[in-house]
Amino acid sequence: MGKMTLADLKAMRDDKKKEIDRRETDKSVTVIIGMGTCGIAAGAKATFDAMIAELNNCDVVDVVVKQTGCMGFCAVEPTVQVIASGMPTTIYNRVSAEVGVRIVKEHIVGGKLVSEHVYDNPSKDILAD
């Protein structure tokens, strides 16, 4: 594709919007990616890219994607939190680009947790006995 103008970008958006407006959409899914120093060093930008691409591949373009700083889990970055109606709010750890793609397919589209990456037991040393 050649160099786009802002008018091209607006036209692209208008086309897409017509398509989206024709169907029922669910704006209740939010994905939050940890993008602090630790997240970036662990590859969170590749995860961000892969998840945006897969959300578009799966045609779930109305999912809100946010970035946040360090969530305090530096040892298990990249971390991704998924908030979706009908599903428990989940923090995933060690989310490489490949795992990010699985989260989109299995959790957001399929309604099933990616169990082996769920962060269910943070920092044993600070949990009460």
Next chain:
Amino acid sequence: MHYSLSDYLADIAHNSIEAKSNYVKITFCEFDKIIEIVVSDNGCGMDEETVRKAQDPFYTDPRKHAARKAGFGLPFLIQAAETCEGTFSISSEMGVGTKVRCTFGRTCIDTPPLGEIVSTVTALMAMDGGYELEFVRSLDGEEYSVKRSELLEALGELETAGSINMARIYVNSLEENIQHNKTGEA
């Protein structure tokens, strides 16, 4: 250490966006001998003491991370620039803003790869908040710039996967254009 120059950029640009800035300017330029990255903002700024501490890896903003004693953003960048035939400077004034400038030797073997410039800029445009972000990119005299306000005007919002993807396609077309003009390939 970060893997690429784009990762260093993302890290320090987050500081600017989080410093309550309403205007952030990033320039990412490849000149003959050096690669220069400048991030300036009109955010809260820092006093002299804090500027000094921010360059210490065992310091972080106590409001940001009350229980922690490490902050690697700027120290990573300083170390990388200084080991890659480059330079680092920071200037800041309380209530006025902060400017970080770093350079890397373009042919230095230790200079990290550029990384994903397009993705980095797109992600920075899609952070929360009402800030303006101007990104100016130049490569051997070819140049383009993108403003967050322009993207918001064209797309309506920059928080959904659909809009972020379209912003990425747009920025990518600008980046490919200067790469193409540089190489002169068909």
